[in-house]
Amino acid sequence: MARFLIKKEKTIGQVPGEPVFIGEQKVSSTSIQMIDYDKHTLTDMKIEDIREAIKHKDTSTVTWININGLHDTELIKKIGEGFNLHALVLEDIVNTGQRPRLEDYDNCLYLVLRMMFYENKTGKVQSEQLTILVGETFLLTFQEKPGDVFNPVRDRIKNQKGRIRKVGSDYLAYAILDTIIDNYLVIIERIGDKIEDIEDLILENPDETILTKINSYKREINYLSKTIRPAKEFILQLCKLESEIIKEPTRTFFRDLLDLSSQAVDAIDTYRDMLSDYLSMYNSQVNNKLNEIMKVLTIFSAIFIPITFIAGVYGTNFDFIPELHFKYGYFVMWGAMIVLVLFMIRFFHHKKWF
Structure with a gap:
């Protein structure tokens, strides 16, 4: 003063x-x-x-x-x-x-x-x-x-x-x-x-x-x-x-x-x-820019949630999991995760979220 x-x-x-x-x-x-x-x-x-x-x-x-x-x-x-x-x-x-x-x-x-x-x-x-x-x-x-x-x-x-x-x-x-x-x-x-x-x-x-x-x-x-x-x-x-x-x-x-x-x-x-x-x-403008960043991070998080879930299921310590002994189980898991990721990307793009 x-x-x-x-x-x-x-x-x-x-x-x-x-x-x-x-x-x-x-x-x-x-x-x-x-x-x-x-x-x-x-x-x-x-x-x-x-x-x-x-x-x-x-x-x-x-x-x-x-x-x-x-x-x-x-x-x-x-x-x-x-x-x-x-x-x-x-x-x-x-x-x-x-x-x-x-x-x-x-x-x-x-x-x-x-x-x-x-x-x-x-x-x-x-x-x-x-x-x-x-x-x-x-x-x-x-x-x-x-x-x-x-x-x-x-x-x-x-x-x-x-x-x-x-x-x-x-x-x-x-x-x-x-x-x-x-x-x-x-x-x-x-x-x-x-x-x-x-x-x-x-x-x-x-x-x-x-x-x-x-x-x-x-x-x-x-x-x-x-x-x-x-x-x-x-x-x-x-x-x-x-x-x-x-x-x-x-x-x-x-x-x-x-x-x-x-x-x-x-x-x-x-x-x-x-x-x-x-x-x-x-x-x-700053808030919009921050929202864009948060949206991208949220999309990445959403994509990795199901992948993390699948990896978590097959990473449990149960003695008997049927798919573990399937000859092509590893490749099937990767294929399922890739298909899931592509589907989600396509879905987000269709909704114009990015």
């Missing part, structure tokens, strides 16, 4: 709102990237001092600040002071065991979810916590380590694709969430392709490796469900949220995002049902 709970030993006795890093430190040092833009200008740079980014907080441009590494609590405090963030937000940012959710604060929206992508080399799903803070003119993203799925968003900003340079931080939040949900769907599709291949394997040769695959995919699907289902819930909250930060034109895009997340949840449910069906099919 402990592996499903967030470890809270470090926070026992701490003042509420005091940021204490909880989780695995995945980088040695924190890095910060800032993209500041409007319709006509663009600044894309790595910064060493967070104060450089804070200066853009109250400008008319949209400022996207991406922080890689959550262990530096002093930096998190400086960000909190510079952007007037609630103390509980800072505490949650550095806790990597958060459940996906949305909270509305006075000057920003707090969103936390899992960012996942499919690693082609290993064939495994990589996952990390992502915190998004959306203000009127700024957006902050906090990642556990460098590497994310946001390159398409950065490309749209740099090359002025679509409307992203013409609108505010709420649309940038939509673009980021859209990329995350798209990657959810890609992951589900990749795992789904593997799941669909199991049916042919079960019909061809239902060995124990198939059972291992079914159980492995069930674990992956359950993990995806625990990640994506709560994300769908807070996207639904976003659609209904009455906040000045989310402009009415952007709500239409969030409703489309809700539809995508619903597709992801439906696909997960479908593949979970398929795995349950495949498990039943596997057990049925």
